[in-house]
Amino acid sequence: MNFLKKDNISDAVIRRLPRYYRQLTDLCNQGIVRISSQSLGQEMGITASQIRQDFSCFGEFGQQGYGYHVEELRREIGQILGVDKDHHLIMIGVGNLGHALLQNFPFAQTGFTVDAAFDVAPNLIGTMINNVPVYAMADLAGFIREHKVDVVVLTVPQSVAQDMATSLIEMGIKGFWNFTNVELASEFPEVKFENIHFADSLLTLSYRVENP
């Protein structure tokens, strides 16, 4: 099963997909059945052309004279993004931020199951946080050997971030959701890093409020 019509999908297109998915989910919840690229674009502040171009990278989801069936289009984009792929994830580092994510983030809605968390703090090890067991770091390698782990959420201190990433890559991890504000690197192109750089984001805002 392959959705791609083009082989080189640009970063910009991929980053718009979750926004489409979000918007379509909203429309679904509002009970809206069909939508044209025209009106979808209007709602999202992008051109109808771009929407049609974006979708055309993956297939033909619309119908001339009609537009797109919201629910169907949503399902297609969800499938492209992999929300039904049964992805599994573990968290390394359960500080304040890790806690917040475990408690609040709707992992299931993005198709992820959180199987475990790992930390060095003795008072955390052995506890459950929102049904996720917290294990000792010593158990990490063994856990990865015995489980399918698609993505690691990296919420460790900056000082250990790259070392931790390096050993996780050695253990076969290919996906990193990186909250450490460190620019992680790997020599293997199949290893993917998705960074949440809080500081970069706030500095961007800082610039914009001063330069409107």
Next chain:
Amino acid sequence: MNFLKKDNISDAVIRRLPRYYRQLTDLCNQGIVRISSQSLGQEMGITASQIRQDFSCFGEFGQQGYGYHVEELRREIGQILGVDKDHHLIMIGVGNLGHALLQNFPFAQTGFTVDAAFDVAPNLIGTMINNVPVYAMADLAGFIREHKVDVVVLTVPQSVAQDMATSLIEMGIKGFWNFTNVELASEFPEVKFENIHFADSLLTLSYRVENP
């Protein structure tokens, strides 16, 4: 005091500035005094051309035959980003995520002072979190009237996000650091939203690990 040489600085350039700033801070801490666009590019995985183009939007920070003085360049970029602008910030919504940010995020390093947080929970109101006082929502309008507030961190539930943003805009707020995973909008172009869309980010990663 105006740094701009060009008037239209693209989004892409602005988003690279914090990365430059981060890299230069690292280099500073390593005690490195000078660097060429060539080697800076190598370290960051971008071309020397791009670096020189980016910097040239704001001024002439280098010297032929020498390169850039790391500390000076860092200071310049920091100034462009506004880290020395005495920016003030308040937080609306002090749940797990808000807590995590208050406890861990180095606001001072990005030039922000957190003056207050606001929440509806009676058990939080009146407490201090990492030296930040938590007030009742009823005190919000008054606080904003009496203080300089450049940015609001929005860490409220999705359901109230847009309404809260709308009233904050009416109170004169121009900068939103938005963690609600809702696409906020304003009719005023001078109001800036900087979004941290966790779900979008994870979905992007989900796509990438499946399509290497």
Next chain:
DNA sequence: TAGATTGTTAATCGATTAACAATC
């Protein structure tokens, strides 16, 4: 001075937008 490296102009590349034939 000679070598290195900038800032900037020109060339290329890629992404966005426009246009339109196909067709529901």
Next chain:
DNA sequence: TAGATTGTTAATCGATTAACAATC
């Protein structure tokens, strides 16, 4: 059928890269 709207091709626009004269 006529009107609407797609998917796609072509045109435009903007961003990245290359080249090079200026100069430290």
